[in-house]
Amino acid sequence: MNLGRDLLARLAGAERGPGGLNAFLSLAERLPPADTTGGGRLHGVPVAVKDNIVTLDLPTTCASRVLAGYRSPYEATVVRRLRSAGGWVVGKTNLDEFGMGSSTENSAFGPVRNPHDLERVPGGSSGGSAAAVAAGYVPMALGSDTGGSIRQPAALCGVVGIKPTYGRVSRYGLVAYASSLDQVGTFGRSVRDAATLLEVISGHDHRDATSADVPVPAFGSAGDRGVRGLVVGVPVEYFPEALDAGIRERAEAALAALEAAGAVLRPVSLPSTGLAIPCFYVIAPAEASSNLARYDGARFGHRSTGVDVAEMYERTRAVLGAEVKRRIVLGTYVLSAGYHEEYYRTAQRVRARIRGEFHRVFSDGVDVLFAPTTPEPAFRLGERTGDPLRMYRSDVFTVTANLAGIPAISVPIGRVRGLPVGGQVLAPWWHEERMIEVAAEIERRLEHDP
């Protein structure tokens, strides 16, 4: 397979050198199987895998110094499934350390650059996967989405990104950030590519207790039926007065396209949307503080030396990055005796309300919701690294789907000031097909827009 060799050479040269995107943290050591008779949905297709998903033949670092060079003794279910469909894992992609961030600047191995403007971020945390697809290195990639980490970089890089229903895809082998929110999902150059990869990785897995035993529809062939008669809810809270005028204009163009295709637009309200960011930034750090307790140098990964075990732990954990430490401190605080009720319990109640509001609109005859994926196009590298709250607000429109567990897709809707932006279609639990259908219609109708 010269194609495979050529791709590896290209990635090893241009992409990783100075001025490259820094999208990959490691590249395949093996070429894809030479035989081309095997069949399989993804036969010979190079797929990039986010480096928080474990693989046998390549390191899994989570872009953290604490796991530098770490090799897993087992392989994630999603990777096993994509290999058995004939896919070739071409490399592992860069991310914000452990998935914590919205710009990929929190990687211990340097930021990823946006292929549309090298001075700008690709979004995050799956910035490496999004950039690799946007640059044309691979047609599809795997990512993970805890609060927007697939949809936000997909939007900022001008590609398609899918976060499935919580429980649709196995988390076995996805390094845990916030387990009640984490979900593996896909990137593609087109809705069909992202949907095909989703179909391959979906389905029940007895190794993940939160994986649901529900049938997997043919996602890869959804998208040709059209949207006639579908009711598309337009939540007012996702179109605030302060929304970037360019984003508003593109989102309205997408809505007009859906209407022209026969969909019925209906304004709806999801009143608790404004509470989603504070709610997310209590629950996600709380779960992270517990999940990240395992990086203490005792069992795997990096180990520092110390005069006793306490000092060894302390020095080992000191190599974690600033944002990861901030999350651990925050999470430990909101769970601590005396504050647990005030913060963690309150956040859980808000989460139930957000979920309840989605349930209400979807049982009220709304088939899908449409909203912008991000409040702005890609920002400049370094612009938000000193202002965590501002960085956190990059996820205002995406964290709600994770809190509720519903599926959502981001699809390109054109450009704003020369940069790609995305529109988000959110569907009820287990109705990915419907949202793929709507995204495909937007893709067809906006293809030739600016």
Ligand code: GLN
């Ligand atoms: N940006 C959010 C965070 O920093 C969500 C990231 C994600 O989805 N992994 O936690």
